[in-house]
Amino acid sequence: MTTVAVVGATGAVGREMLRTLERRNFPAKRVIALASERSAGSKLDFNGKTLTVEKLGPESFAGVDIALFSAGASTSKEFAPIAAAAGAVVIDNSSAWRMDPDVPLVVPEVNPGALTALKKGIIANPNCSTIQMVVALKPLHDVARIKHIVVSTYQATSGKGHAAVQELKNQIAELGQGKAPTINVFPAQIALNVVSDWKPGTDGYSEEELKMVHETKKIMGDSSIGVTPTCVRVPVVSGHSESVHVTFHEPLSAARARDLLRNAPGVKLVEGEYRPGGEPQPIQAADTDPVYVGRVRDDLAVPGALNLWIVSDNLRKGAALNAVQIAELLIR
Ligand SMILES: NC(=O)c1ccc[n+]([C@@H]2O[C@H](COP(=O)([O-])OP(=O)(O)OC[C@H]3O[C@@H](n4cnc5c(N)ncnc54)[C@H](OP(=O)(O)O)[C@@H]3O)[C@@H](O)[C@H]2O)c1
Incomplete structure (x- = not known):
């Protein structure tokens, strides 16, 4: 069972991330909702429970296995390496890391094999189009x-x-x-x-x-x-x-x-x-x-x-x- 952090949990993608984890019965023992201080303390529904949104900070990733980022490129540039250094694998929705040669850019139906090379502990999610x-x-x-x-x-x-x-x-x-x-x-x-x-x-x-x-x-x-x-x-x-x-x-x-x-x-x-x-x-x-x-x-x-x-x-x-x-x- 994994601990998952959703960075940008209050946004359009972040809310859909929570719904997708729930819908697909992702085996998470704990889900942490992170956003900016603007929405820290606000509540989100997840799996019949209420998550309290926490302010993203350098200490947010202790014990996190997978960090799903969707809070814009500047947040990803700053915090994805921090999350990876804390031991999480980052899956980043922003454009920050997509063209980094040491970061796989993955669509599971197309190139799942790229996941074997995780040099930075960061995986990029491509552009929606x-x-x-x-x-x-x-x-x-x-x-x-x-x-x-x-x-x-x-x-x-x-x-x-x-x-x-x-x-x-x-x-x-x-x-x-x-x-x-x-x-x-x-x-x-x-x-x-x-x-x-x-x-x-x-x-x-x-x-x-x-x-x-x-x-x-x-x-x-x-x-x-x-x-x-x-x-x-x-x-x-x-x-x-x-x-x-x-x-x-x-x-x-x-x-x-x-x-x-x-x-x-x-x-x-x-x-x-x-x-x-x-x-x-x-x-x-x-x-x-x-x-x-x-x-x-x-x-x-x-x-x-x-x-x-x-x-x-x-x-x-x-x-x-x-x-x-x-x-x-x-x-x-
Ligand atoms: N929408 C799409 O179809 C789509 C598709 C692929 C990729 N993306 C990418 O996903 C990311 C988010 O897009 P979105 O459409 O979900 O945007 P959005 O609805 O504007 O949501 C932005 C989220 O990021 C958080 N955030 C912003 N600045 C932050 C900071 N400094 N620290 C912590 N959290 C911060 C916001 O939290 P607050 O509530 O605190 O403001 C909110 O949760 C972008 O990088 C975008 O390019 C979007």
């Missing part, structure tokens, strides 16, 4: 070797945390009352809009887009895979959607891809002809575990290439579920 894409594409890569991915994301507001969802809801209410929307969390109005929502990276790409480029290569273990991303935020609460065009070294038909995806781990293939109002939709994926793959089509212009529509709950497989699955592999 990358996780759902690689879960869907790995079975195709294994057979036909991916050459190039062109991906456009439609990312939900919960990917930006609790306050972002609240801002979307407030703006919808304000617009309904004929008022100007209040903008604090997003860089522009998000209700009834589509927004570029991340800091600039390089070469005209956002940081989020560059994460998809670099993390995909690291998780798939193939630096030759080309990734051309465009990421936008849409006024959805939970569930990221992605339009993905893939070319391969060996031509792959849509029929063969569907065969490969039908029993792929973590994937739910949505079959059937195209229809208006068809699946997968983010509101159907919200609060569920799978990566839904639908609209698997032969490309009309590029022989042997495919187009897919991939949808998953960013707080579940995109964050909390993936982290808890890693924890499950550690205690097996």
